Amino acid sequence: MWVYVFQKCNRHLAEDKPLRTLDLLPAELAAISSYGLMTAKPILYVANVGEDDLQGQDPLVDRVRQHAETSGASVVCVCAKLEAEIAELDEADRAEMLVEVGLEQPALSQIAREAYRTLGLQSYFTAGEKEIRAWTIPIGATAPQAAGVIHTDFERGFIRAEVYTLEDLETYHSEKEIRQAGKLRVEGKSYVVQDGDICHFLFNV
Numbered sequence: 001m002w003v004y005v006f007q008k009c010n011r012h013l014a015e016d017k018p019l020r021t022l023d024l025l026p027a028e029l030a031a032i033s034s035y036g037l038m039t040a041k042p043i044l045y046v047a048n049v050g051e052d053d054l055q056g057q058d059p060l061v062d063r064v065r066q067h068a069e070t071s072g073a074s075v076v077c078v079c080a081k082l083e084a085e086i087a088e089l090d091e092a093d094r095a096e097m098l099v100e101v102g103l104e105q106p107a108l109s110q111i112a113r114e115a116y117r118t119l120g121l122q123s124y125f126t127a128g129e130k131e132i133r134a135w136t137i138p139i140g141a142t143a144p145q146a147a148g149v150i151h152t153d154f155e156r157g158f159i160r161a162e163v164y165t166l167e168d169l170e171t172y173h174s175e176k177e178i179r180q181a182g183k184l185r186v187e188g189k190s191y192v193v194q195d196g197d198i199c200h201f202l203f204n205v
Contacts, residue, residue, distance in 0.1 A: 005031045013039070021072040042118045043073040046111060048080050054101065076114050078107040122195035126150070127175070143191040147201040157205035161187045163197050175200075 005028045012022045018039035024032075032040065045068050047061045056065075056077035068075045086094055086106050098105065116122060116136075123134045124146055135149045148155030163185045164178050172178045193199065 002031045009037070018071050021070075042120075043068075043071065044111075044115055044118045045073055045075045047075055047077045049077045051079055051082055051101075054079055054082070054103065074114055074118055076107065076111050078111065083107055122193075124193050124195070124197040124199050126200065127169075127198055137193060139195075141193055142189060143187055143193055143199070143201070144189050146193045146199065147203065150201070153205045154201050154203050157203035158189060159202040159204055161191060161193075162200040162202070163187050163191070163193075165198065166196055169198065 005024070008024075008028070009019055009022065009032065012019060019037055020040055020042060045064055047056055047064050049056050049058065049061060053061075054077065056075075061075075061077060065075050067073075082101065083106060086097055089097060094106075120139050121136055122139050123136055126133050126135065135146065137146045137149055143161040144155045144158040147158055147161070164175070164183055168178050168183045169175075172181055172183065175184070178184050
């Protein structure tokens with residue numbers, strides 16, 4: 001298998017194309033994953049733009065986008081000067097400044113989301129009386145795999161997951177009300193956890 005995969009990769013590289021743009025099957029990806037091939041690694045470009053060009057319409061930014069598209073990468077525009085000013089403000093003033101400049105949120109939030117997407121990651125949440133926590137998992141992780149991020153016993157003894165969304169919580173205000181409204185879903189071992197799910201795992205070891 002690995003000889004065939006390397007021949008396939010070599011042909012792609014001979015055409016001056018990065019491996020991240022090569023369509024490989026999961027088994028083929030697994031065959032080369034331990035080699036740390038540089039052009040197979042995901043890339044995210046961050047373009048520093050001026051305060052008068054927050055959407056990145058400058059021709060130089062377009063050149064970055066064109067290059068990123070051909071190399072299988074993404075681009076996020078950031079005004080470093082503006083972000084530094086926003087970071088120094090308190091929450092109320094920060095929100096006001098974002099409205100003034102026409103942004104919904106700081107660009108650093110967009111960078112974090114795009115970095116997650118580039119790396120094939122997402123988050124789900126657990127919520128209790130004492131704390132709410134976010135857990136990072138690969139996109140496509142099943143409920144037992146997601147539970148295993150908290151503790152391996154959770155995955156080993158997984159029974160089921162009780163799941164609801166942030167939208168449910170905003171509507172009904174508590175897990176008790178969500179449950180009474182019939183919006184709390186019971187999911188089994190095959191359930192693929194979605195980005196932003198709020199989960200409670202039941203297990204027995």
